[in-house]
Amino acid sequence: MLLELARSKHILFFGGKGGVGKTTVSAATALAMAMEGKRVLLVSTDPAHNLGHLFNRDIGPRPVRLASNLDGMELDPEQTVNEHLNEVSGSLRKLMAPHLAGEVDKHIELSRDAPGMQEAAIMERIAEVVEQAAREYDMLVFDTAPSGHTARLIALPEMMSAWTDGLIKRRDKAERFSSVLRNMGSDKSIGNKVLGGQEDPLAERESAIRSLLNRRKRRFSDLRTALSDAQRTSFIIVLAAERLPVLETIELHDQLRRTGVKVGGLIVNKRLPDGLGxxxxxxxxxxxxxxxxxxxxxxxxxxxxxxxxxxxxxxxxxxxxxxxxxx
Ligand SMILES: Nc1ncnc2c1ncn2[C@@H]1O[C@H](COP(=O)(O)OP(=O)(O)OP(=O)(O)O)[C@@H](O)[C@H]1O
Ligand SMILES: [Mg+2]
Known part of the structure; x- marks a missing residue:
């Protein structure tokens, strides 16, 4: 079942409870596909990264060659959060008046440890990987962190998209308002006075923010499309034949279905074989x-x-x- 499914997809996600064998099974699947001649990228999104342990070598946040046709990488949560915050702080600084830069920094420092920050940052990296790696690889295999985390991650593109949409709408209103002011000011310069007489830098700021928000929005909606495209993408739940993993699998399946992600199959790992003597x-x-x-x-x-x-x-x-x- 697994390899047959893998052969027909471009993107595979492996999820499930801790320790059931996600890393083992996802890496084995990626290797099997690489051995069949596909160019495969294996990506760990788990902050605990055991891909390196499995392959017994260091694997960083950039793709490294693991076998013929097989590259691997581990998304680095801390680096990802830093990059993400730098970008956010850059855009906040553009939004705020220069004398508020100190406030922006304080806000960013507080956000660093906020709940959901790592997930949001990692989701953005996944979106980037899907966007960029599609050209270089025939197939992407994601080894994800234990269940709850994964489901939240998968639901995130929608939330992030809604959030970005809200911001864009607010920018639209603000822009309309400034343009009204500017027009009012075209006779007597009222608008220019209100806006500090900096019409051009303001317009530049507006368009920089708009293009940043739009790029983000496009990235998340592309990821959303990729995730819910059952022809291209499949989510596989790995579990053990034990009570809690089974209950959690049922729950995870429900959560995924609600967010529009189709589960392609279940792998029950660590079954005890027959003839036990x-x-x-x-x-x-x-x-x-x-x-x-x-x-x-x-x-x-x-x-x-x-x-x-x-x-x-x-x-x-x-x-x-x-x-x-x-x-
Ligand atoms: N079929 C199997 N038979 C025996 N041992 C296995 C099997 N599958 C996995 N293991 C072992 O179980 C342990 C956990 O496996 P693995 O790291 O793949 O799980 P995981 O789901 O990725 O864990 P985590 O949630 O911590 O990321 C490893 O030591 C692995 O070698
Ligand atoms: Mg793992």
């Missing part, structure tokens, strides 16, 4: 290998192991049983 023993040995590393790195920390149970822990009774096993 010998497998379980091997798996146990494998666990001991990982735990030895853990012990070596953190020798002084207390540790307790809990056994994988045969049934989901649901309901008070089961929870009590599980709680007793903690003793």
């Amino acid at each position: 010998e497998f379980l023993t091997e798996r146990r040995v494998q666990e001991e290998v990982h735990l030895a590393t853990l012990k070596q790195a953190l020798p002084d920390l207390p540790r307790q192991d809990l056994t994988l149970v045969a049934h989901d822990v649901v309901g008070l009774e089961a929870l009590e049983r599980f709680a007793r096993s903690l003793a």
Whole structure:
């Protein structure tokens, strides 16, 4: 299913709960497509970036070659936020009178840690990548951060577009107002007096802001179009065959559908195979290998192991049983 779906799309998003295997599955899919001859760009949008861990090398915010036909990059949230804020502060300075520059700086500094700032900045980078990479690559594969984050991210283009629209409308009104003033002033210079006698710089400022807002708006609406174009784009949810990941998958699917993004398929990862006898023993040995590393790195920390149970822990009774096993 997965490779068949991948072959027919230009953009794939992988989302899902933490640790289910998004990075592993998205990277494997990207590699499989690259091996079939497509030029593929694998992009991690997760601030925790484990693409580098998976490939065992540094991968930065610019594309690097990972294999034949396969490039990878990790969107850097901090750098992205900085670039984003610089641009916003630049446009705010244009909007405000020069003596308010200090206020603008204060506002920008406060915004740096505001909720949603990283998401907005990352969304803008995704939009840029989709815009620019379309020329150089046959396919884009996005490895996203755990579910809630992803759904908010996907809903963002709409919000950002609405926000930009609002600003443009406000600019329109302001522009009409200034032009009325200017016309009034054409006989007696009333407008010029009100506007500080700087007709031309003002007009320039207006058009710089307008073109910036329009570029942003176009970028977000292009992304919106790309995301909701089911011919071109598919969203794949990765999950484990466990209770919470299943419930979260259902919820994520709902959220995505509401924002007009079609889920192309589900990958249930880490299923236990049939015929467990010998497998379980091997798996146990494998666990001991990982735990030895853990012990070596953190020798002084207390540790307790809990056994994988045969049934989901649901309901008070089961929870009590599980709680007793903690003793
Ligand atoms: N089918 C599998 N069998 C065994 N181990 C797996 C399998 N898929 C993934 N893993 C392992 O599970 C761990 C988590 O996988 P991965 O990093 O791909 O998850 P993720 O969803 O990207 O996590 P995060 O939400 O933290 O980004 C890794 O150590 C990976 O090697
Ligand atoms: Mg990951």
